[in-house]
Amino acid sequence: MILSVDNVRKTFGGLVAVNDVDLEVRQGDIHAIIGPNGAGKTTFFNALTALVPPDSGTITFRGERIDGLKTHQVSARGIGRTFQNIRLFPYLSVLENVKVGAHNLGRHTIFDAILRSGRFRREEREVEEFALELIEKVGLSDKRDTYARNLPYGEQRKLEIARAMAAHPTLLLLDEPAAGMNNTETAALDEFIRSLKSEGYTIILIEHDMKLVMSIADRITVIDHGEKISEGVARDVQNDQRVIEAYLGKQHGGDQ
Amino acid sequence: MNTLRDLIRSRPIVTAAVVTVFLAALPFLLGNNYYVRVATIVGIYVILVSSLNIIIGFTGMFSLGHAAFYGIGAYTSAMLTTMAGWNFWLALPVAGIVAGIFGTLIGLATLRLRAVFLAFTTLGFGEITRIVILNWRSFTRGPMGIAGVPIPTLFGWTFDRYGYYYLVVVLAALTVGIIYRVYHSRVGRALVAIREDETAARSMGVNVFGYKVLAFTFACVFAGIAGSFFAHFQRFVSADSFANLESFAIITMVALGGTGSIFGPILGALILVILPEVFRFLAQYRGVIYGLVLILVIVLKPGGLAGVKGIFEKPKTPKRRKRR
Ligand SMILES: Nc1ncnc2c1ncn2[C@@H]1O[C@H](COP(=O)(O)OP(=O)(O)O)[C@@H](O)[C@H]1O
Ligand SMILES: [Mg+2]
Numbered sequence: 001m002i003l004s005v006d007n008v009r010k011t012f013g014g015l016v017a018v019n020d021v022d023l024e025v026r027q028g029d030i031h032a033i034i035g036p037n038g039a040g041k042t043t044f045f046n047a048l049t050a051l052v053p054p055d056s057g058t059i060t061f062r063g064e065r066i067d068g069l070k071t072h073q074v075s076a077r078g079i080g081r082t083f084q085n086i087r088l089f090p091y092l093s094v095l096e097n098v099k100v101g102a103h104n105l106g107r108h109t110i111f112d113a114i115l116r117s118g119r120f121r122r123e124e125r126e127v128e129e130f131a132l133e134l135i136e137k138v139g140l141s142d143k144r145d146t147y148a149r150n151l152p153y154g155e156q157r158k159l160e161i162a163r164a165m166a167a168h169p170t171l172l173l174l175d176e177p178a179a180g181m182n183n184t185e186t187a188a189l190d191e192f193i194r195s196l197k198s199e200g201y202t203i204i205l206i207e208h209d210m211k212l213v214m215s216i217a218d219r220i221t222v223i224d225h226g227e228k229i230s231e232g233v234a235r236d237v238q239n240d241q242r243v244i245e246a247y248l249g250k251q252h253g254g255d256q
Numbered sequence: 257m258n259t260l261r262d263l264i265r266s267r268p269i270v271t272a273a274v275v276t277v278f279l280a281a282l283p284f285l286l287g288n289n290y291y292v293r294v295a296t297i298v299g300i301y302v303i304l305v306s307s308l309n310i311i312i313g314f315t316g317m318f319s320l321g322h323a324a325f326y327g328i329g330a331y332t333s334a335m336l337t338t339m340a341g342w343n344f345w346l347a348l349p350v351a352g353i354v355a356g357i358f359g360t361l362i363g364l365a366t367l368r369l370r371a372v373f374l375a376f377t378t379l380g381f382g383e384i385t386r387i388v389i390l391n392w393r394s395f396t397r398g399p400m401g402i403a404g405v406p407i408p409t410l411f412g413w414t415f416d417r418y419g420y421y422y423l424v425v426v427l428a429a430l431t432v433g434i435i436y437r438v439y440h441s442r443v444g445r446a447l448v449a450i451r452e453d454e455t456a457a458r459s460m461g462v463n464v465f466g467y468k469v470l471a472f473t474f475a476c477v478f479a480g481i482a483g484s485f486f487a488h489f490q491r492f493v494s495a496d497s498f499a500n501l502e503s504f505a506i507i508t509m510v511a512l513g514g515t516g517s518i519f520g521p522i523l524g525a526l527i528l529v530i531l532p533e534v535f536r537f538l539a540q541y542r543g544v545i546y547g548l549v550l551i552l553v554i555v556l557k558p559g560g561l562a563g564v565k566g567i568f569e570k571p572k573t574p575k576r577r578k579r580r
Contacts, residue, residue: 051458072459075459075461090453091448092448106442108441109443
């Protein structure tokens with residue numbers, strides 16, 4: 001298990017957004033988390049990455065406890081993420097956005113920068129090369145100098161993934177990467193996520209597009225009202241009475 | 257504007273040579289001691305605005321008390337040279353370090369809190385600094401100020417007007433050059449990322465608090481160095497020179513020039529130092545001018561004159577496609 005989440009709980013005032021959730025993610029899997037809107041999926045990601053520290057529970061990543069760490073420390077341990085409501089750096093170029101993602105690959109200090117030391121020059125060369133590689137991988141090479149704010153929506157989503165990958169994470173948390181994409185874009189995303197898996201990334205994917213989820217997920221966890229209600233491979237989850245009720249109860253999920 | 261920028265980019269050495277020759281020849285072109293003095297004051301403000309730009313422009317923090325660090329640098333240098341007999345060349349960097357230490361302390365105390373806390377704390381700190389200087393007579397000589405701050409000498413040569421001018425040009429060039437190098441580095445990218453989206457920066461592994469304190473400290477060091485130069489240029493320091501109006505002046509210059517670039521605030525300093533000198537009758541309305549300029553910038557050009565992103569510009573969220 002690359003990630004073991006044990007009894008994680010997060011409340012906002014009286015609202016239990018994440019209710020003692022357990023989750024085991026296997027190395028190399030694409031693990032989908034699905035559930036109706038407001039189920040607590042995003043909050044679960046935020047708890048993993050310490051953006052909203054959990055009230056209780058433990059999180060173990062690659063054999064090390066990461067609950068209690070700060071967000072930037074979680075990132076440094078090798079967990080990258082994207083956001084449901086895209087959070088790029090609008091006034092930075094595509095290339096610069098990705099370079100920020102690679103922040104912790106560099107070690108040069110403010111003094112290295114002022115003196116343009118050997119370490120500075122080597123690291124800047126490496127990060128430039130690596131960032132360009134990632135940009136090419138997501139198909140944004142011809143937009144490397146465009147401000148992130150000027151990209152169309154679908155490309156912003158791609159840039160967010162490239163930026164998350166720049167830190168060399170072993171685990172990628174993708175929060176609704178297909179939201180707002182058309183069918184062609186979603187198909188391309190499907191391909192892309194598969195290619196990430198074949199490169200050895202482990203991925204947790206929150207997604208509403210059931211076609212995408214059923215096609216690429218190795219395992220699926222279903223959350224409703226902050227609670228895990230089902231888990232397994234696609235077929236098991238699809239036939240689980242509790243899942244069907246959860247979705248039907250919400251008038252066709254409010255989701256698809 | 258763009259073609260000029262491209263020209264500068266494609267010919268950096270030629271540009272540097274032209275600028276150097278121009279700045280070297282400027283006092284002779286001006287030909288008048290008073291104008292050289294104004295040019296020297298422009299130099300001081302170039303250091304101050306560039307340093308405040310690290311805080312406001314790069315990192316997106318709001319400091320309303322930058323003049324306090326300028327004053328701390330000035331007093332440190334004035335006291336070390338007049339009371340402890342230090343040499344100017346040693347007092348100058350130490351003034352920067354002392355201002356930087358105060359910056360670190362303020363940063364550590366407030367930068368974990370919401371943004372407004374830094375704004376209020378620095379505003380308060382500006383006022384406190386002034387009052388402490390005025391009332392701690394045994395240490396700072398209070399309202400009398402410190403007179404007789406020594407003129408710098410170099411290899412036995414005592415600075416004249418031209419000497420001050422050239423020194424401030426060197427200091428300002430070093431300041432801008434150092435800031436440029438930091439801006440174009442992993443550190444600078446982290447600062448801009450914090451300005452753009454703190455949560456995203458954090459999630460990309462940026463230690464937001466650490467970098468904010470670093471940026472604030474770094475900026476205060478340059479304010480302290482500007483203060484040291486000012487003390488030895490004016491040869492007299494008193495609390496009035498570092499009141500909150502001075503902070504307001506520096507902020508107005510940054511806002512007028514625009515914060516998205518390194519050049520913008522320098523343009524702002526140039527305009528707002530020279531304007532009251534050209535229209536002498538305006539000099540006594542300094543505060544009014546800054547207020548008017550600030551309002552005009554907000555209403556007419558929130559991005560500032562040369563900036564890509566001004567301090568009053570609303571963050572524009574990208575258009576979103578509706579969920580299917
Ligand atoms: N920062 C927050 N403060 C208060 N309530 C929140 C916060 N974040 C999420 N919530 C609430 O927690 C619940 C779960 O939200 P969320 O995790 O975004 O659901 P999902 O991603 O599954 O749609 C919702 O009721 C939401 O309003
Ligand atoms: Mg969500």
